[in-house]
Amino acid sequence: xxxxxxxxxxxxxxxxxxxxxxxxxxxxxxxxxxxxxxxxxxxxxxxxxxxxxxxxxxxxxxxxxxxxxxxxxxxxxxxxxxxxxxxxxxxxxxxxxxxxxxxxxxxxxxxxxxxxxxxxxxxxxxxxxxxxxxxxxxxxxxxxxxxxxxxxxxxxxxxxxxxxxxxxxxxxxxxxxxxxxxxxxxxxxxxxxxxxxxxxxxxxxxxxxxxxxxxxxxxxxxxxxxxxxxxxxxxxxxxxxxxxxxxx
Numbered sequence: 001x002x003x004x005x006x007x008x009x010x011x012x013x014x015x016x017x018x019x020x021x022x023x024x025x026x027x028x029x030x031x032x033x034x035x036x037x038x039x040x041x042x043x044x045x046x047x048x049x050x051x052x053x054x055x056x057x058x059x060x061x062x063x064x065x066x067x068x069x070x071x072x073x074x075x076x077x078x079x080x081x082x083x084x085x086x087x088x089x090x091x092x093x094x095x096x097x098x099x100x101x102x103x104x105x106x107x108x109x110x111x112x113x114x115x116x117x118x119x120x121x122x123x124x125x126x127x128x129x130x131x132x133x134x135x136x137x138x139x140x141x142x143x144x145x146x147x148x149x150x151x152x153x154x155x156x157x158x159x160x161x162x163x164x165x166x167x168x169x170x171x172x173x174x175x176x177x178x179x180x181x182x183x184x185x186x187x188x189x190x191x192x193x194x195x196x197x198x199x200x201x202x203x204x205x206x207x208x209x210x211x212x213x214x215x216x217x218x219x220x221x222x223x224x225x226x227x228x229x230x231x232x233x234x235x236x237x238x239x240x241x242x243x244x245x246x247x248x
Contacts, residue, residue, distance in 0.1 A: 024050035031145045035209055039142070039216035046141035046217075052112065055151055059108050062158050063101050071097045072166040073175050119143035119232070126228050127218045134218040142213040149205040153179050190244035198237040207233055 024047045030038030071094050078093060120139040127134050157177040161169075169175070178186070180200030182193045207229050214225035 022050060023047075028145065028148070031209070032148065035212040036216060038145070039213045042141050042145065042213075043138060043217040046135075046138045048116070048141050048144040051144050051148070052109070055112060056109050058155055060105055062155070063105055065162055066158060067098060067101060068166045069161055069169055069175070070101065072169045076169065116140055116143045116147070119147070119236075122232065122235075123214070123218075123228065126231070127214070127220060130220065130224055130228070132218050132220045132224075138217045142210075142217050146206060146209040146213050149202040149209065153177060153200075153202040191241040194241040194244045195237060198233070198240075203233070 027038060027041055027045075027047055028051055030041060032038070074093050074097050075090060078089075117140060120136060120143040123143065124134060124136050124139040127139070154177065157179060160178075161175065176182075176193065177197055179202060180197040182188060182196035185192075185196060188196060210229040210232065211222070211225045214220055214228055215222055218225075220228070
């Protein structure tokens, strides 16, 4: 009878020091602190639900504190284009902003899942084209976890806006994240602002996570992973820049 074969090189999905945290939470921590090990564990068991719930919860928690800032930005934008508003006009704009935020809370889970799915399908198609094989579920988990730096940047921007307060908001442009090179050129056009804003430490972290995740989960070479990650970054940033400049 042939001896039983045991594998000892499979990465553990449990961290003894964090045993009180759910397994998906430990996977998230591993991706953030030891990406190679974390993505190798995700390859064995793709996960995303806990991360989705955390992002949705934080987004909902920030909605109420952000209401005065969003209202001030909308009032400033309307006043610039149509002149000062009456008290009734300001109240109407406030109601519209509040309604928009409620719709945003309702739609944000769908939009977040759609974004991750779109990224996953794009990466899955790219890996398939270069001769690799990976499941769409694995790419969905990769898309969710690789986007953590960008999600972190989004909430960092919200916190910075809250610290500055409504008085520092002169229009909708002031709500844009300033965590990249766009912090040094605040008067740039919307399209250029997007490109500059996509060059920063959090974006570098995102691309690195994408490279490591593709290596571990899609089993492609590092050169291929770098090419796919940079190609995705260029495509997504170019699309955002085009949409930002549309109609301006």
